[in-house]
Amino acid sequence: DADVTQTPRNRITKTGKRIMLECSQTKGHDRMYWYRQDPGLGLRLIYYSFDVKDINKGEISDGYSVSRQAQAKFSLSLESAIPNQTALYFCATSAETGGKYEQYFGPGTRLTVT
Amino acid sequence: AQSVTQLDSQVPVFEEAPVELRCNYSSSVSVYLFWYVQYPNQGLQLLLKYLSGSTLVESINGFEAEFNKSQTSFHLRKPSVHISDTAEYFCAVRPLSGGYQKVTFGTGTKLQVIP
Numbered sequence: 311d312a313d314v315t316q317t318p319r320n321r322i323t324k325t326g327k328r329i330m331l332e333c334s335q336t337k338g339h340d341r342m343y344w345y346r347q348d349p350g351l352g353l354r355l356i357y358y359s360f361d362v363k364d365i366n367k368g369e370i371s372d373g374y375s376v377s378r379q380a381q382a383k384f385s386l387s388l389e390s391a392i393p394n395q396t397a398l399y400f401c402a403t404s405a406e407t408g409g410k411y412e413q414y415f416g417p418g419t420r421l422t423v424t
Numbered sequence: 425a426q427s428v429t430q431l432d433s434q435v436p437v438f439e440e441a442p443v444e445l446r447c448n449y450s451s452s453v454s455v456y457l458f459w460y461v462q463y464p465n466q467g468l469q470l471l472l473k474y475l476s477g478s479t480l481v482e483s484i485n486g487f488e489a490e491f492n493k494s495q496t497s498f499h500l501r502k503p504s505v506h507i508s509d510t511a512e513y514f515c516a517v518r519p520l521s522g523g524y525q526k527v528t529f530g531t532g533t534k535l536q537v538i539p
Contacts, residue, residue: 312486314467343524350433351469352514352529368525400467404524411475412455415467 314416315338316401322422323391331386331419334402339414341406342384344368347398347418356399357411359384391423426451428515430530436539445500445533446517447489457498458516459489462532468514471528474498485509510537 314335323329329404335342340361345353355368357376362390365378373395377385429448437443449455456475460468472483477489489500498515512534518527 341524350531352428352531354529355525357527366525377486402468402524406523411473412470415460415528416467416469417465 314401314403314414315368316399316416316419318419320411320420321374321419322424324424325392327391328389329388329421331399331401333384333386333416335382335384335401335403335416337403337414338381339403340381340403341404342378342388343404343413344374344384345400345402346370347396347400353400356386358416362415388421388423391421393423396423426453426455426517426519426529428517428530429435429450429532430515430533432533433531434534434536436512436536436538439507440504441504443501443505443509443512443535445515445535447498447500447530449496449498449515449517449528451496451517451519453519453521455517455519457489457491458527459483459487459500460514460516460529462512462514464511471500471513505537507537507539509529509535510533 343358344356345382359365359378362378375387399419404413458473459471461471472481474491482488487502489507514532515530
C-alpha cells in the first residue's frame with residue numbers, strides 16, 4: 311500500500327462550489343504539506359503543518375484552508391472554487407530526524423474547476 | 425531567498441544516448457539539493473540528494489548528479505537512457521536549517537526518450 315494517499319484522484323467541479331481534498335499517510339511523520347503544481351511553474355506550497363496544532367500558511371494560501379484532523383490526516387479545502395485553481399495538487403510528508411531529510415509525495419489530485 | 429533554474433523545459437534524446445539535465449540555483453545560505461522524478465499520473469519520487477560529503481551522488485537506476493558550489497549547479501546526468509526514463513525531472517533546494525517548508529522547486533524538465 312502507498313505511504314501517502316490522496317482522495318479523490320480526479321475531480322471536476324463548478325465555480326463557487328466547496329471542495330475538499332484529503333490526504334492520509336502511514337509513514338508516521340509529523341510534518342505534512344499541500345502543494346499545487348501548474349505547468350511551467352513547478353510546485354508551490356499552499357499550507358504546511360508540523361503537528362495537529364501547528365498549521366502555517368505557505369506561499370499561495372489565499373482561497374484555501376486546511377484541517378489537520380490527526381497526525382495521519384491533512385485535508386485541503388477550497389471554500390469557493392474558481393477556474394484558476396485548476397491544477398494538480400500534491401500532499402507530502404517529511405522526515406527531519408535520523409539523517410533522513412526526505413520528503414514523500416502522494417500521487418496527486420487533478421482538480422478542474424469549470 | 426533562494427531560487428532554482430532549470431533552463432530546459434523539454435529534452436528529447438534517443439534511447440541509449442547520454443543526457444544531462446541542467447539545474448542552477450542561487451541562495452544566500454548553504455543548501456541541500458535534490459532531484460525528483462515524476463512519471464505520468466504519479467507524484468514526485470526522490471531520485472537523489474546531496475546533503476554533504478562527496479559532491480558526486482548516484483541513484484540506483486544509473487543517474488548521477490554533481491554538486492558544484494562555485495558554479496552553483498547540480499546537473500543530472502545519465503550515460504545511457506532507456507525508454508522508461510521518460511518522465512519529468514525536478515530540481516529542488518532547501519536551506520540546511522528550517523525544514524521542507526522552505527524548499528524551492530525548479531520548473532521541471534521533461535525528458536523524452538525516443539526509440
